[in-house]
Amino acid sequence: MSILYVFPGQGSQVIGMGKLFAESFKVSKDVFDEVDEALSEKLSKLIWEGSQDELTMTKNAQPALMTVSIAILRAIEFERGLDLSKIKYVAGHSLGEYSALAATEVFSLSDTAKLLRLRGESMQRSTAIGEGAMAALLGTTFNQAENLVNKVNSLSKGLVCSIANDNAPGQIVISGHRVAIELAAENAKEFGAKKAVLLPVSAPFHCSLMNNAANEMKDALSDIDMRPPKVPIITNVTAKEEVDIEVIRSLLVDQVTSMVRWSESITYADDNGITDAFEIGSGKVLSGLIKRISVNINSRSINEPRDIDNIS
Secondary structure: OOEEEEEOOOOOOOOOOOHHHHHHOHHHHHHHHHHHHHHOOOHHHHHHHOOHHHHHOHHHHHHHHHHHHHHHHHHHHHHHOOOHHHOOEEEEOOOHHHHHHHHOOOOOHHHHHHHHHHHHHHHHHHOOOOOEEEEEEEOOOHHHHHHHHHHHHHHOOOOOEEEEEEEEOOEEEEEEEHHHHHHHHHHHHHHOOOEEEEOOOOOOOOOHHHHHHHHHHHHHHHOOOOOOOOOOEEOOOOOOEEOOHHHHHHHHHHHOOOOEOHHHHHHHHHHOOOOEEEEEOOOOHHHHHHHHHOOOOEEEEEOOHHHHHHOO
């Protein structure tokens, strides 16, 4: 068996996530406590008892999802005695890449929480509210989505329309100026999409409108202590494994404005012998995507204490 751990991104957040782990395992509760201390606020209270709207705010969702993922990972390590270095790869979707790096000890937990709080705030600051948008194109191929984006960019000169996520066959996400994204959604069926769905997000992630956020992250990352990963990470930007911390540092800056190459990342894992993938964190989005990308990888989600029994 060759194992990949994957960590979810924004959109998987839900009130109450991780609470059963904190109640069942001291090592998990310690993670929530450490993040609360690092951020000088009770993020755990928001995660367990707050409003969904407040949790969904980018500045909260990003550190919250990472906290839950690491709390679950700590429970797995404690309960099953598993050593992370025994698996082959880690990977994370967008902010989940930071969870993966915290898991493999590139960043401390405290530094990861602070970086994700800044990442969320800087992304929100990069565009005025209502100026940007994102949409999911369902049923289209990557090439068809690319042709759609090219058409929209030719019609709306000066506006941004980019592919933000190559999530899985038949699921491409685009990002950019709201006017351009709405135009793309209107024309999506001409380019093979069964439908286009505008996403309820607060900013247009993974496109050039995030340049200011990328600059802020570059400054922040330049001051952060990083250690070589215990496990290679398959990065969003390259869809290949990486262990060099200076390369990883640079790619995290690029990641803010670059496409998340999730489909290619899972294909890379498949091509390199991965047989089992475990989604560590809230929800089941990534395990579902993996099933659509590869028939060879057995994917399962670990988001309740009873799921730990499924870890091999």
